[in-house]
Amino acid sequence: MHTYKPYYHFSREAWAALSETETPPLTQTELEEIRGINTRISLSEVETAYMPLTKLISFYLEAAETLHAKAGAFLGTSEKKVPFIIGIAGSVAVGKSTIARLLQLLLSRVLPHKKTELVTTDGFLYPNAVLQEKQLMKRKGFPESYDIKALIDFMGQVKAGTTHIMGPQYSHLTYDVLPEQEELVSDPDILIVEGVNVLQVKKEYQFFVSDFFDFSIYIDAEEPNIEKWYKERFLMLRATAFQDPKSYFRHYAEVSLEEALQSADTIWEEINAKNLHENILPTKGRSDLILRKGNNHEVEDVYLRKL
Ligand SMILES: Nc1ncnc2c1ncn2[C@@H]1O[C@H](COP(=O)(O)OP(=O)(O)O)[C@@H](O)[C@H]1O
Numbered sequence: 001m002h003t004y005k006p007y008y009h010f011s012r013e014a015w016a017a018l019s020e021t022e023t024p025p026l027t028q029t030e031l032e033e034i035r036g037i038n039t040r041i042s043l044s045e046v047e048t049a050y051m052p053l054t055k056l057i058s059f060y061l062e063a064a065e066t067l068h069a070k071a072g073a074f075l076g077t078s079e080k081k082v083p084f085i086i087g088i089a090g091s092v093a094v095g096k097s098t099i100a101r102l103l104q105l106l107l108s109r110v111l112p113h114k115k116t117e118l119v120t121t122d123g124f125l126y127p128n129a130v131l132q133e134k135q136l137m138k139r140k141g142f143p144e145s146y147d148i149k150a151l152i153d154f155m156g157q158v159k160a161g162t163t164h165i166m167g168p169q170y171s172h173l174t175y176d177v178l179p180e181q182e183e184l185v186s187d188p189d190i191l192i193v194e195g196v197n198v199l200q201v202k203k204e205y206q207f208f209v210s211d212f213f214d215f216s217i218y219i220d221a222e223e224p225n226i227e228k229w230y231k232e233r234f235l236m237l238r239a240t241a242f243q244d245p246k247s248y249f250r251h252y253a254e255v256s257l258e259e260a261l262q263s264a265d266t267i268w269e270e271i272n273a274k275n276l277h278e279n280i281l282p283t284k285g286r287s288d289l290i291l292r293k294g295n296n297h298e299v300e301d302v303y304l305r306k307l
């Protein structure tokens, strides 16, 4: 008996082969811009894994635009531009924001006439004062810690073609949303929406965030690797951002390395790993594409939903 497999599988080698045939090499300036995003990404990894992805997304965009124009002409409905929305989901520390920023750059290179903007869903977390009141400070990143209604309303405005929309911003320094410091999303052709919760469903609402996506990506990796990346980032921040007197985690810059690591371990186990198992991993199969990263962040497998 044949079992239906919803995804095509590409090994690293098969995926990399697409890069050679489909994409020209990056220029020196572009490579430097990529280095600016994350010095740890190797440039060959960008060519191998992310250039084919960018090319593939450009096909989905083209198809969406053609459909919109043809159906609009046939139906006599609005000609207004509808932004193409890409969702990026996955665990805390799996590399979502790095990939989101890289994709933004690569898309603007491959499609120079399109404006690509990026929002992260952490801006839609409730402020700490509200989380404290609801006793949710140890549930940051869990579904109940977000103002999902505000996020869904925001997505609706983007899809409706509203040209200037204010989205809230989150500060990892103060570990809180920034009051009255909103981020302007201004008339994008492509919008990337990144966050742990973007493929989650909540039956209380008529829409899900993912209803607004034209293409969605789940970043996947073995849990021990994600935990290692979380702790490495924690230690890197301890040596840099946590030193800032305004940092919520200032305390971890002052205690011993052993104590700081113990705390990172507890935060990982009690919050982020728990959230991964309960709320994030179950959304993997809702994505259009799964990028599976190996030990060193290199993409090992790609799964693409069959059309
Ligand atoms: N492709 C990559 N190559 C090397 N390091 C990476 C890569 N992606 C992420 N990292 C590192 O992994 C950690 C988590 O990445 P980040 O993008 O902040 O994750 P997220 O947004 O999912 O929480 C960071 O320390 C980042 O520098």
Ligand SMILES: CC(C)(COP(=O)(O)O)[C@@H](O)C(=O)NCCC(=O)O
Binding pocket: 091, 092, 093, 094, 096, 097, 122, 125, 140, 141, 142, 194, 195, 196, 267, 271, 272
């Ligand atoms: C706000 C977040 C859920 C956002 O996660 P991200 O989108 O950066 O992966 C996360 O940064 C967070 O604060 N988690 C709670 C536990 C912790 O301090 O890591």
